[in-house]
Amino acid sequence: GARGGRDAADLGILVKLLDARQRLPVHVHPDRGFAASHLDCPYGKTEAWYVLETEDDCAVHLGWNRPVDRDELDRRREAQDGEWMLAHMNRVVVRPGMGVLVPAGTVHAIDGGIFLAEVQEPTDFSILLEWSVTTSTREESHLDLGFDAVMPAVSTDALDAAALDALISTAGTAPAEAGFRSLLPSAADPYFRLFDAAGETASREAGFAVVLVSDGAGALVSEAGSVDVARGQVYAVPHAFGAWRLAGAAEVLVAAPGAGWPMTLRGGDVR
CATH class of the missing domain: 2.60.120.10 (Jelly Rolls)
Structure with a gap:
């Protein structure tokens, strides 16, 4: 929800x-x-x-x-x-x-x-x-x-x-690495976030995300299971998938709601 x-x-x-x-x-x-x-x-x-x-x-x-x-x-x-x-x-x-x-x-x-x-x-x-x-x-x-x-x-x-x-x-003009790296200026954080990552990563916290596979192939892995992914595919990752990590040799973009969402909706614009 x-x-x-x-x-x-x-x-x-x-x-x-x-x-x-x-x-x-x-x-x-x-x-x-x-x-x-x-x-x-x-x-x-x-x-x-x-x-x-x-x-x-x-x-x-x-x-x-x-x-x-x-x-x-x-x-x-x-x-x-x-x-x-x-x-x-x-x-x-x-x-x-x-x-x-x-x-x-x-x-x-x-x-x-x-x-x-x-x-x-x-x-x-x-x-x-x-x-x-x-x-x-x-x-x-x-x-x-x-x-x-x-x-x-x-x-x-x-x-x-x-x-x-x-x-x-x-x-993002430098090659992606194993960490989830922010690709947008910090002023975007209250509204949305965008990261990239490549190869084997540590886990991201549970939460809705859109994952675009920009290169290679690999898997999204959590305690709920593993989903194989490949270049050109786009996935909606539900909160219920839990904390997850990237495995294999894929490169991904990960879009997520803003920091503190949805509480940030309460006060109109975030300044």
């Missing part, structure tokens, strides 16, 4: 594999405070990207590179001026093994040619500032609340170099 999540099906995280063949639009996700007051949901949609593969010189676009005037942003949104938006955003060239945290409220987009694992709060709340490059319409881009209501959820502040750097981890 969810042990205090919003219902018995609440697992605290959502994990996706995203293979962007074309640039994804400029968009923003609301935070927990906005979702609680406007969308009757305790979760916003802070998310993180872990880069698995990329073509040359592909980038993610994250946060404004200078403060943006709200009235001008409204005008550029209505004009669907994606080029203006991207020019005012931080462009970060990515490589495999990079982890990027995308806090709720932060404008973002992803170039085509990037294959990544996305770990996020378990909602699908998106405010599209640039719907013209998608199959969505303007009326499908503001959470059915209207842009006047949702635009306050969009930060217009600059994300400066130091703040941007704090959202990026390069831990």
Whole structure:
């Protein structure tokens, strides 16, 4: 069960594999405070990207590179001026093994040619500032609340170099080892966690996790049993599997709910 999540099906995280063949639009996700007051949901949609593969010189676009005037942003949104938006955003060239945290409220987009694992709060709340490059319409881009209501959820502040750097981890660019290594900046911990490991490991504590087998073959082993795993497979590991370890010669990514979940849902956003 969810042990205090919003219902018995609440697992605290959502994990996706995203293979962007074309640039994804400029968009923003609301935070927990906005979702609680406007969308009757305790979760916003802070998310993180872990880069698995990329073509040359592909980038993610994250946060404004200078403060943006709200009235001008409204005008550029209505004009669907994606080029203006991207020019005012931080462009970060990515490589495999990079982890990027995308806090709720932060404008973002992803170039085509990037294959990544996305770990996020378990909602699908998106405010599209640039719907013209998608199959969505303007009326499908503001959470059915209207842009006047949702635009306050969009930060217009600059994300400066130091703040941007704090959202990026390069831990995964070094080879995985036997320990469970965090692949995301520490600011992600209250929302979700992402680890990797390879070969024979010590045990991880019991708890829901999503395990993606990125290379090799091996087994997930606990007192409840052993499950053979191989490259390309994805497993949902239930709490009832107990404490478990990795055996054999597999390399895995392990996504888990945030530290302290679900109690962290009680107070809105974690600061």
